[in-house]
Amino acid sequence: MVSAELISTLRELSRADKFYIMQVLISELAQQxxxxxxxxxxxxxxxxxxxxxxxxxxxxxxxxAKTQDHSFIPIDVALGEASFRPYLTLTLIYQQSSAIASGLLDTGASVNVLPYSVGVELGYVWEQQTTVLSLTGNLAQYEARVVLLQAVVGQFEPVQLVFAWTQATNVPLILGQVNSFMEFDVCFYRSHLQFEISPKSVASE
Structure with missing residues:
Protein backbone atom coordinates (compact mmCIF):
# COMPACT_ATOMS: atom_id res chain seq x y z
CA MET A 1 0.00 0.00 0.00
CA VAL A 2 1.50 3.33 -1.04
CA SER A 3 1.48 5.80 1.86
CA ALA A 4 -0.16 9.19 1.59
CA GLU A 5 3.10 10.77 2.67
CA LEU A 6 4.94 9.28 -0.33
CA ILE A 7 2.23 10.45 -2.70
CA SER A 8 2.44 13.93 -1.22
CA THR A 9 6.24 13.97 -1.58
CA LEU A 10 6.03 12.91 -5.24
CA ARG A 11 3.52 15.60 -6.03
CA GLU A 12 5.87 18.26 -4.65
CA LEU A 13 8.69 17.25 -7.02
CA SER A 14 9.53 19.33 -10.02
CA ARG A 15 8.53 18.26 -13.52
CA ALA A 16 12.07 17.07 -14.32
CA ASP A 17 12.26 15.05 -11.08
CA LYS A 18 8.92 13.42 -11.79
CA PHE A 19 10.17 12.28 -15.23
CA TYR A 20 13.33 10.93 -13.58
CA ILE A 21 11.29 8.92 -11.06
CA MET A 22 9.16 7.53 -13.92
CA GLN A 23 12.28 6.40 -15.80
CA VAL A 24 13.63 4.67 -12.72
CA LEU A 25 10.36 2.82 -12.10
CA ILE A 26 9.98 1.78 -15.75
CA SER A 27 13.56 0.49 -15.78
CA GLU A 28 12.88 -1.54 -12.63
CA LEU A 29 9.72 -3.04 -14.13
CA ALA A 30 11.52 -3.97 -17.35
CA GLN A 31 14.27 -5.71 -15.36
CA GLN A 32 11.71 -7.73 -13.45
CA ALA A 65 -20.43 -28.72 -44.52
CA LYS A 66 -20.88 -26.16 -47.30
CA THR A 67 -21.58 -28.58 -50.15
CA GLN A 68 -23.69 -31.68 -50.57
CA ASP A 69 -23.05 -34.70 -52.74
CA HIS A 70 -25.95 -36.44 -54.45
CA SER A 71 -26.34 -39.41 -56.74
CA PHE A 72 -28.15 -39.60 -60.06
CA ILE A 73 -31.36 -41.65 -59.86
CA PRO A 74 -32.55 -44.18 -62.50
CA ILE A 75 -36.05 -43.47 -63.83
CA ASP A 76 -36.37 -46.59 -66.02
CA VAL A 77 -34.15 -49.60 -65.31
CA ALA A 78 -34.87 -50.92 -68.79
CA LEU A 79 -32.84 -48.06 -70.25
CA GLY A 80 -29.76 -48.87 -68.21
CA GLU A 81 -27.32 -46.05 -67.48
CA ALA A 82 -29.09 -43.75 -69.94
CA SER A 83 -32.03 -43.50 -67.55
CA PHE A 84 -30.10 -41.83 -64.71
CA ARG A 85 -31.19 -38.27 -63.89
CA PRO A 86 -30.04 -35.65 -61.35
CA TYR A 87 -32.94 -35.50 -58.91
CA LEU A 88 -32.64 -33.35 -55.81
CA THR A 89 -34.67 -33.96 -52.65
CA LEU A 90 -35.92 -30.77 -51.04
CA THR A 91 -38.62 -29.54 -48.67
CA LEU A 92 -41.12 -27.06 -50.09
CA ILE A 93 -42.87 -24.72 -47.64
CA TYR A 94 -45.94 -22.53 -48.11
CA GLN A 95 -47.37 -20.80 -45.05
CA GLN A 96 -47.99 -23.61 -42.52
CA SER A 97 -47.77 -26.45 -45.03
CA SER A 98 -44.73 -28.35 -46.26
CA ALA A 99 -44.01 -31.19 -48.63
CA ILE A 100 -40.94 -33.26 -49.35
CA ALA A 101 -40.38 -33.46 -53.09
CA SER A 102 -37.84 -34.68 -55.59
CA GLY A 103 -36.99 -32.14 -58.28
CA LEU A 104 -35.22 -32.71 -61.58
CA LEU A 105 -32.24 -30.37 -62.00
CA ASP A 106 -32.75 -29.29 -65.60
CA THR A 107 -30.25 -26.74 -66.95
CA GLY A 108 -32.26 -26.58 -70.19
CA ALA A 109 -35.44 -25.47 -68.44
CA SER A 110 -35.96 -21.71 -68.36
CA VAL A 111 -38.14 -21.82 -65.24
CA ASN A 112 -39.02 -23.96 -62.25
CA VAL A 113 -42.17 -26.03 -62.74
CA LEU A 114 -44.49 -27.16 -59.95
CA PRO A 115 -46.88 -30.05 -60.71
CA TYR A 116 -50.53 -29.34 -59.99
CA SER A 117 -50.85 -32.04 -57.31
CA VAL A 118 -47.89 -30.69 -55.31
CA GLY A 119 -49.34 -27.18 -55.35
CA VAL A 120 -52.66 -28.46 -54.04
CA GLU A 121 -50.89 -30.46 -51.34
CA LEU A 122 -49.17 -27.26 -50.17
CA GLY A 123 -52.50 -25.44 -49.92
CA TYR A 124 -52.53 -23.31 -53.06
CA VAL A 125 -55.92 -22.49 -54.57
CA TRP A 126 -55.80 -22.20 -58.35
CA GLU A 127 -58.38 -19.44 -58.61
CA GLN A 128 -56.48 -17.27 -56.13
CA GLN A 129 -53.29 -17.20 -58.22
CA THR A 130 -53.73 -14.29 -60.61
CA THR A 131 -50.37 -14.10 -62.39
CA VAL A 132 -50.73 -16.13 -65.55
CA LEU A 133 -47.89 -17.31 -67.75
CA SER A 134 -47.47 -19.47 -70.83
CA LEU A 135 -45.13 -22.44 -70.97
CA THR A 136 -43.67 -24.05 -74.06
CA GLY A 137 -43.03 -27.56 -75.31
CA ASN A 138 -45.12 -30.37 -73.83
CA LEU A 139 -46.52 -27.96 -71.23
CA ALA A 140 -47.81 -25.41 -73.73
CA GLN A 141 -51.31 -26.92 -73.67
CA TYR A 142 -51.67 -26.41 -69.91
CA GLU A 143 -52.42 -23.21 -68.03
CA ALA A 144 -49.85 -22.06 -65.49
CA ARG A 145 -49.76 -19.64 -62.57
CA VAL A 146 -46.83 -18.03 -60.74
CA VAL A 147 -46.35 -19.07 -57.10
CA LEU A 148 -43.64 -18.42 -54.52
CA LEU A 149 -42.30 -21.05 -52.15
CA GLN A 150 -39.65 -21.45 -49.50
CA ALA A 151 -37.33 -24.35 -50.24
CA VAL A 152 -34.91 -26.14 -47.95
CA VAL A 153 -32.15 -28.39 -49.27
CA GLY A 154 -30.48 -30.52 -46.59
CA GLN A 155 -28.89 -28.34 -43.92
CA PHE A 156 -28.73 -25.24 -46.13
CA GLU A 157 -30.58 -22.06 -45.23
CA PRO A 158 -34.08 -21.71 -46.77
CA VAL A 159 -34.30 -19.90 -50.11
CA GLN A 160 -37.24 -18.46 -51.98
CA LEU A 161 -38.05 -20.16 -55.27
CA VAL A 162 -40.54 -19.01 -57.88
CA PHE A 163 -42.46 -21.69 -59.75
CA ALA A 164 -44.70 -21.99 -62.75
CA TRP A 165 -47.56 -23.98 -61.20
CA THR A 166 -48.97 -26.02 -64.06
CA GLN A 167 -52.27 -27.86 -64.30
CA ALA A 168 -50.37 -30.80 -65.75
CA THR A 169 -50.31 -33.79 -63.42
CA ASN A 170 -47.85 -36.06 -65.23
CA VAL A 171 -44.91 -33.64 -65.18
CA PRO A 172 -42.04 -33.92 -62.66
CA LEU A 173 -41.10 -31.07 -60.38
CA ILE A 174 -38.51 -29.21 -62.45
CA LEU A 175 -35.73 -27.02 -61.05
CA GLY A 176 -34.70 -24.67 -63.84
CA GLN A 177 -32.66 -21.56 -64.54
CA VAL A 178 -35.18 -19.19 -62.91
CA ASN A 179 -34.50 -19.40 -60.19
CA SER A 180 -33.02 -22.65 -58.85
CA PHE A 181 -29.73 -22.21 -60.68
CA MET A 182 -29.65 -18.61 -59.49
CA GLU A 183 -29.83 -19.70 -55.86
CA PHE A 184 -27.58 -22.76 -56.04
CA ASP A 185 -24.37 -23.69 -57.81
CA VAL A 186 -24.41 -27.22 -59.13
CA CYS A 187 -21.53 -29.26 -60.48
CA PHE A 188 -22.40 -32.41 -62.43
CA TYR A 189 -20.13 -35.47 -62.65
CA ARG A 190 -22.20 -37.46 -65.12
CA SER A 191 -19.57 -40.16 -65.70
CA HIS A 192 -19.64 -40.89 -61.96
CA LEU A 193 -23.42 -40.43 -61.65
CA GLN A 194 -22.85 -37.76 -59.01
CA PHE A 195 -23.49 -34.04 -58.55
CA GLU A 196 -22.56 -31.44 -55.96
CA ILE A 197 -24.71 -28.54 -54.85
CA SER A 198 -23.94 -25.49 -52.71
CA PRO A 199 -25.67 -22.17 -51.98
CA LYS A 200 -24.54 -19.33 -54.23
CA SER A 201 -23.14 -17.34 -51.29
CA VAL A 202 -20.75 -20.20 -50.46
CA ALA A 203 -19.48 -20.66 -54.01
CA SER A 204 -18.78 -16.94 -54.38
CA GLU A 205 -16.54 -16.76 -51.28
Whole structure:
Protein backbone atom coordinates (compact mmCIF):
# COMPACT_ATOMS: atom_id res chain seq x y z
CA MET A 1 0.00 0.00 0.00
CA VAL A 2 1.50 3.33 -1.04
CA SER A 3 1.48 5.80 1.86
CA ALA A 4 -0.16 9.19 1.59
CA GLU A 5 3.10 10.77 2.67
CA LEU A 6 4.94 9.28 -0.33
CA ILE A 7 2.23 10.45 -2.70
CA SER A 8 2.44 13.93 -1.22
CA THR A 9 6.24 13.97 -1.58
CA LEU A 10 6.03 12.91 -5.24
CA ARG A 11 3.52 15.60 -6.03
CA GLU A 12 5.87 18.26 -4.65
CA LEU A 13 8.69 17.25 -7.02
CA SER A 14 9.53 19.33 -10.02
CA ARG A 15 8.53 18.26 -13.52
CA ALA A 16 12.07 17.07 -14.32
CA ASP A 17 12.26 15.05 -11.08
CA LYS A 18 8.92 13.42 -11.79
CA PHE A 19 10.17 12.28 -15.23
CA TYR A 20 13.33 10.93 -13.58
CA ILE A 21 11.29 8.92 -11.06
CA MET A 22 9.16 7.53 -13.92
CA GLN A 23 12.28 6.40 -15.80
CA VAL A 24 13.63 4.67 -12.72
CA LEU A 25 10.36 2.82 -12.10
CA ILE A 26 9.98 1.78 -15.75
CA SER A 27 13.56 0.49 -15.78
CA GLU A 28 12.88 -1.54 -12.63
CA LEU A 29 9.72 -3.04 -14.13
CA ALA A 30 11.52 -3.97 -17.35
CA GLN A 31 14.27 -5.71 -15.36
CA GLN A 32 11.71 -7.73 -13.45
CA UNK A 33 10.06 -8.84 -16.71
CA UNK A 34 13.33 -10.08 -18.20
CA UNK A 35 13.98 -12.13 -15.11
CA UNK A 36 10.93 -14.22 -15.92
CA UNK A 37 12.85 -15.78 -18.84
CA UNK A 38 16.04 -17.50 -17.74
CA UNK A 39 19.01 -17.78 -20.11
CA UNK A 40 19.97 -21.21 -21.47
CA UNK A 41 16.48 -22.57 -20.78
CA UNK A 42 13.99 -24.17 -23.18
CA UNK A 43 10.40 -22.98 -23.20
CA UNK A 44 7.60 -24.73 -25.16
CA UNK A 45 5.68 -22.65 -27.70
CA UNK A 46 2.09 -23.93 -27.86
CA UNK A 47 1.46 -23.31 -31.55
CA UNK A 48 0.47 -25.99 -34.10
CA UNK A 49 3.23 -24.88 -36.46
CA UNK A 50 3.52 -26.82 -39.72
CA UNK A 51 0.43 -28.96 -38.95
CA UNK A 52 -0.35 -29.25 -42.65
CA UNK A 53 -2.29 -32.51 -42.45
CA UNK A 54 -4.47 -31.22 -39.63
CA UNK A 55 -5.22 -28.04 -41.56
CA UNK A 56 -6.08 -30.03 -44.69
CA UNK A 57 -8.47 -32.26 -42.73
CA UNK A 58 -10.18 -29.26 -41.17
CA UNK A 59 -10.60 -27.59 -44.56
CA UNK A 60 -12.17 -30.76 -45.98
CA UNK A 61 -14.64 -30.91 -43.11
CA UNK A 62 -15.50 -27.25 -43.60
CA UNK A 63 -16.00 -27.71 -47.33
CA UNK A 64 -18.16 -30.79 -46.75
CA ALA A 65 -20.43 -28.72 -44.52
CA LYS A 66 -20.88 -26.16 -47.30
CA THR A 67 -21.58 -28.58 -50.15
CA GLN A 68 -23.69 -31.68 -50.57
CA ASP A 69 -23.05 -34.70 -52.74
CA HIS A 70 -25.95 -36.44 -54.45
CA SER A 71 -26.34 -39.41 -56.74
CA PHE A 72 -28.15 -39.60 -60.06
CA ILE A 73 -31.36 -41.65 -59.86
CA PRO A 74 -32.55 -44.18 -62.50
CA ILE A 75 -36.05 -43.47 -63.83
CA ASP A 76 -36.37 -46.59 -66.02
CA VAL A 77 -34.15 -49.60 -65.31
CA ALA A 78 -34.87 -50.92 -68.79
CA LEU A 79 -32.84 -48.06 -70.25
CA GLY A 80 -29.76 -48.87 -68.21
CA GLU A 81 -27.32 -46.05 -67.48
CA ALA A 82 -29.09 -43.75 -69.94
CA SER A 83 -32.03 -43.50 -67.55
CA PHE A 84 -30.10 -41.83 -64.71
CA ARG A 85 -31.19 -38.27 -63.89
CA PRO A 86 -30.04 -35.65 -61.35
CA TYR A 87 -32.94 -35.50 -58.91
CA LEU A 88 -32.64 -33.35 -55.81
CA THR A 89 -34.67 -33.96 -52.65
CA LEU A 90 -35.92 -30.77 -51.04
CA THR A 91 -38.62 -29.54 -48.67
CA LEU A 92 -41.12 -27.06 -50.09
CA ILE A 93 -42.87 -24.72 -47.64
CA TYR A 94 -45.94 -22.53 -48.11
CA GLN A 95 -47.37 -20.80 -45.05
CA GLN A 96 -47.99 -23.61 -42.52
CA SER A 97 -47.77 -26.45 -45.03
CA SER A 98 -44.73 -28.35 -46.26
CA ALA A 99 -44.01 -31.19 -48.63
CA ILE A 100 -40.94 -33.26 -49.35
CA ALA A 101 -40.38 -33.46 -53.09
CA SER A 102 -37.84 -34.68 -55.59
CA GLY A 103 -36.99 -32.14 -58.28
CA LEU A 104 -35.22 -32.71 -61.58
CA LEU A 105 -32.24 -30.37 -62.00
CA ASP A 106 -32.75 -29.29 -65.60
CA THR A 107 -30.25 -26.74 -66.95
CA GLY A 108 -32.26 -26.58 -70.19
CA ALA A 109 -35.44 -25.47 -68.44
CA SER A 110 -35.96 -21.71 -68.36
CA VAL A 111 -38.14 -21.82 -65.24
CA ASN A 112 -39.02 -23.96 -62.25
CA VAL A 113 -42.17 -26.03 -62.74
CA LEU A 114 -44.49 -27.16 -59.95
CA PRO A 115 -46.88 -30.05 -60.71
CA TYR A 116 -50.53 -29.34 -59.99
CA SER A 117 -50.85 -32.04 -57.31
CA VAL A 118 -47.89 -30.69 -55.31
CA GLY A 119 -49.34 -27.18 -55.35
CA VAL A 120 -52.66 -28.46 -54.04
CA GLU A 121 -50.89 -30.46 -51.34
CA LEU A 122 -49.17 -27.26 -50.17
CA GLY A 123 -52.50 -25.44 -49.92
CA TYR A 124 -52.53 -23.31 -53.06
CA VAL A 125 -55.92 -22.49 -54.57
CA TRP A 126 -55.80 -22.20 -58.35
CA GLU A 127 -58.38 -19.44 -58.61
CA GLN A 128 -56.48 -17.27 -56.13
CA GLN A 129 -53.29 -17.20 -58.22
CA THR A 130 -53.73 -14.29 -60.61
CA THR A 131 -50.37 -14.10 -62.39
CA VAL A 132 -50.73 -16.13 -65.55
CA LEU A 133 -47.89 -17.31 -67.75
CA SER A 134 -47.47 -19.47 -70.83
CA LEU A 135 -45.13 -22.44 -70.97
CA THR A 136 -43.67 -24.05 -74.06
CA GLY A 137 -43.03 -27.56 -75.31
CA ASN A 138 -45.12 -30.37 -73.83
CA LEU A 139 -46.52 -27.96 -71.23
CA ALA A 140 -47.81 -25.41 -73.73
CA GLN A 141 -51.31 -26.92 -73.67
CA TYR A 142 -51.67 -26.41 -69.91
CA GLU A 143 -52.42 -23.21 -68.03
CA ALA A 144 -49.85 -22.06 -65.49
CA ARG A 145 -49.76 -19.64 -62.57
CA VAL A 146 -46.83 -18.03 -60.74
CA VAL A 147 -46.35 -19.07 -57.10
CA LEU A 148 -43.64 -18.42 -54.52
CA LEU A 149 -42.30 -21.05 -52.15
CA GLN A 150 -39.65 -21.45 -49.50
CA ALA A 151 -37.33 -24.35 -50.24
CA VAL A 152 -34.91 -26.14 -47.95
CA VAL A 153 -32.15 -28.39 -49.27
CA GLY A 154 -30.48 -30.52 -46.59
CA GLN A 155 -28.89 -28.34 -43.92
CA PHE A 156 -28.73 -25.24 -46.13
CA GLU A 157 -30.58 -22.06 -45.23
CA PRO A 158 -34.08 -21.71 -46.77
CA VAL A 159 -34.30 -19.90 -50.11
CA GLN A 160 -37.24 -18.46 -51.98
CA LEU A 161 -38.05 -20.16 -55.27
CA VAL A 162 -40.54 -19.01 -57.88
CA PHE A 163 -42.46 -21.69 -59.75
CA ALA A 164 -44.70 -21.99 -62.75
CA TRP A 165 -47.56 -23.98 -61.20
CA THR A 166 -48.97 -26.02 -64.06
CA GLN A 167 -52.27 -27.86 -64.30
CA ALA A 168 -50.37 -30.80 -65.75
CA THR A 169 -50.31 -33.79 -63.42
CA ASN A 170 -47.85 -36.06 -65.23
CA VAL A 171 -44.91 -33.64 -65.18
CA PRO A 172 -42.04 -33.92 -62.66
CA LEU A 173 -41.10 -31.07 -60.38
CA ILE A 174 -38.51 -29.21 -62.45
CA LEU A 175 -35.73 -27.02 -61.05
CA GLY A 176 -34.70 -24.67 -63.84
CA GLN A 177 -32.66 -21.56 -64.54
CA VAL A 178 -35.18 -19.19 -62.91
CA ASN A 179 -34.50 -19.40 -60.19
CA SER A 180 -33.02 -22.65 -58.85
CA PHE A 181 -29.73 -22.21 -60.68
CA MET A 182 -29.65 -18.61 -59.49
CA GLU A 183 -29.83 -19.70 -55.86
CA PHE A 184 -27.58 -22.76 -56.04
CA ASP A 185 -24.37 -23.69 -57.81
CA VAL A 186 -24.41 -27.22 -59.13
CA CYS A 187 -21.53 -29.26 -60.48
CA PHE A 188 -22.40 -32.41 -62.43
CA TYR A 189 -20.13 -35.47 -62.65
CA ARG A 190 -22.20 -37.46 -65.12
CA SER A 191 -19.57 -40.16 -65.70
CA HIS A 192 -19.64 -40.89 -61.96
CA LEU A 193 -23.42 -40.43 -61.65
CA GLN A 194 -22.85 -37.76 -59.01
CA PHE A 195 -23.49 -34.04 -58.55
CA GLU A 196 -22.56 -31.44 -55.96
CA ILE A 197 -24.71 -28.54 -54.85
CA SER A 198 -23.94 -25.49 -52.71
CA PRO A 199 -25.67 -22.17 -51.98
CA LYS A 200 -24.54 -19.33 -54.23
CA SER A 201 -23.14 -17.34 -51.29
CA VAL A 202 -20.75 -20.20 -50.46
CA ALA A 203 -19.48 -20.66 -54.01
CA SER A 204 -18.78 -16.94 -54.38
CA GLU A 205 -16.54 -16.76 -51.28
Missing amino acids: ETELIKPDQSYPVWSPYDAVEAADTMLKVLQA
